[in-house]
Amino acid sequence: MKKLLLLCVLISFTAMGQNTYIHCGKLIDTKSGKVLKNKTIVVSGDKILSVDNGFITPKNADDKLIDFKDKTVLPGLMDMHVHLEEESNPNKYMDRITENREDVALKSTVFAKKTLLAGFTTVRDCGGTGVNIAVRDAINRGWIVGPHVFTAGRFIASTGGHGDRSNGRNLDLVGDWGPDKGIVNGISDARKAVRQRYKNGADLIKITATGGVLSEAKNSSNPQLTLEEITEICKIARDYGMKVAAHAHGDEGIRRAILGGVTTIEHGTLMSDESMELMKQHGTYLVPTITAGKEVAEKAKIKGFFPEVIVPKALAIGPKIQNMFARAYKKGVKIAFGTDAGVYDHGDNAREFTYMVEAGMPVMEAIQSATITGAEILDVEDSLGRIEPGYIADIIAVNEDPTENVETLKNVVFVMKDGVIYKQ
Incomplete structure (x- = not known):
């Protein structure tokens, strides 16, 4: 019982320490086809934990904050x-x-x-x-x-x-x-x-x-x-x-x-x-x-x-x-x-x-x-292609709003796949 309790604590601590907060000046909602403003994406492990209104402050010292208030964020x-x-x-x-x-x-x-x-x-x-x-x-x-x-x-x-x-x-x-x-x-x-x-x-x-x-x-x-x-x-x-x-x-x-x-x-x-x-x-x-x-x-x-x-x-x-x-x-x-x-x-x-x-x-x-x-x-519409809670954290960012300048998609400045950052 003690071993199980310790394991649960370790898992909880690890999950808390892995959260990444992404402040998005603009966010492409591919489901609705709208450009949303001032959102925070919270990534835990390889999944999107939440998408919140406004710019949310990280809760723990180990959390990572990525400031993209001047960029547009969209799914991979x-x-x-x-x-x-x-x-x-x-x-x-x-x-x-x-x-x-x-x-x-x-x-x-x-x-x-x-x-x-x-x-x-x-x-x-x-x-x-x-x-x-x-x-x-x-x-x-x-x-x-x-x-x-x-x-x-x-x-x-x-x-x-x-x-x-x-x-x-x-x-x-x-x-x-x-x-x-x-x-x-x-x-x-x-x-x-x-x-x-x-x-x-x-x-x-x-x-x-x-x-x-x-x-x-x-x-x-x-x-x-x-x-x-x-x-x-x-x-x-x-x-x-x-x-x-x-x-x-x-x-x-x-x-x-x-x-x-x-x-x-x-x-x-x-x-x-x-x-x-x-x-x-x-x-x-x-x-x-x-x-x-x-x-x-x-x-x-x-x-x-x-x-x-x-x-x-x-x-x-x-x-x-x-x-x-x-x-x-x-x-x-x-x-x-x-x-x-x-x-x-x-x-x-x-x-x-x-x-x-x-x-x-x-x-x-x-x-x-x-x-x-x-x-x-x-056949992965329940896990890829959108930035929503529960979806795999495949997230990219560009400098401008692509609906105003499509050329910006040729210059991706941030790439996250499965919650891991490969380009920033």
């Missing part, structure tokens, strides 16, 4: 489309041949840290070699610094399709890839590939429903999975508690992905008005990745940056994403913030906010797309 941001294993550069396609998995893993630690310090405390990694699963686990174990990671592991694609990472390689060396490496041709392959992703520890499934820009293949937008294959992938994914994200540029592939049951359409560049209406009917989210489109279009103008087969695709697809996004937003398609970081430099994710606002989305809605909407997609 979420990017629903990143690739933590790589970053675009002229040597990228050669790197895939010469680098070992250990090299990929070590580079990923740099990219993960850059992402977190930019204020993105949660990301959805939409495919790589599978090293991204180990990166997620290393972050969760506290071995390396990075955001909360939800990862697809490897892509699921068709032979020769976007996501078949053997494209452009010596076929005598790579052989005929199958479901274990995410390459499917038919219902049975599709079923096995999903189960393999589950076995490997993926959180979600990522498919490539159409051709893509950065794969070493000619077509950027043709459909590359049948409706039956996509439907089977979504069916098996549901059995294993996973959602499906679909890379898709061309309209026919987009239509098949929606009808097949995916949760999100990534990019959506050539989407028709009819497919936008179909998205609304099925509750499908659009993850637009405008930044990636602009980046590849610019890099394609630099001779030698991309293999020649990629250049015309980048010039044709990249400039069209922002206009498609504007149409989709006006039609009422659900939008989730996503950038395709890795196609451009990690840590520059907040560029997407500027492009979304340019296309007609109000700043507050753009912030909500990067907080509460992302949380909905990840």
Whole structure:
């Protein structure tokens, strides 16, 4: 009994000593979409204990006070489309041949840290070699610094399709890839590939429903999975508690992905008005990745940056994403913030906010797309995406009110994740 009493006292004392008080001149309430003034956030351990009116004085000598009366505080941001294993550069396609998995893993630690310090405390990694699963686990174990990671592991694609990472390689060396490496041709392959992703520890499934820009293949937008294959992938994914994200540029592939049951359409560049209406009917989210489109279009103008087969695709697809996004937003398609970081430099994710606002989305809605909407997609809406009591203490701060100057989101001056301060 005495030991139990002593333990309770120690726990109480420790909890009291760990409280952090954050005085917020302005606070973004992502649920209501309002900017609140003069609030105090109290953080205990990894959770938000309370959000109080006015500037509350810390109760104990061990409590920490952070004075942000001249700043705007908001929940940690979420990017629903990143690739933590790589970053675009002229040597990228050669790197895939010469680098070992250990090299990929070590580079990923740099990219993960850059992402977190930019204020993105949660990301959805939409495919790589599978090293991204180990990166997620290393972050969760506290071995390396990075955001909360939800990862697809490897892509699921068709032979020769976007996501078949053997494209452009010596076929005598790579052989005929199958479901274990995410390459499917038919219902049975599709079923096995999903189960393999589950076995490997993926959180979600990522498919490539159409051709893509950065794969070493000619077509950027043709459909590359049948409706039956996509439907089977979504069916098996549901059995294993996973959602499906679909890379898709061309309209026919987009239509098949929606009808097949995916949760999100990534990019959506050539989407028709009819497919936008179909998205609304099925509750499908659009993850637009405008930044990636602009980046590849610019890099394609630099001779030698991309293999020649990629250049015309980048010039044709990249400039069209922002206009498609504007149409989709006006039609009422659900939008989730996503950038395709890795196609451009990690840590520059907040560029997407500027492009979304340019296309007609109000700043507050753009912030909500990067907080509460992302949380909905990840099924963590009860713990992430808001600054409220009981939520995980993922908190960031910027110098100005983003609803008055969206550019301030590019300069995050404070980052707290799980109650731990990583940048101040």
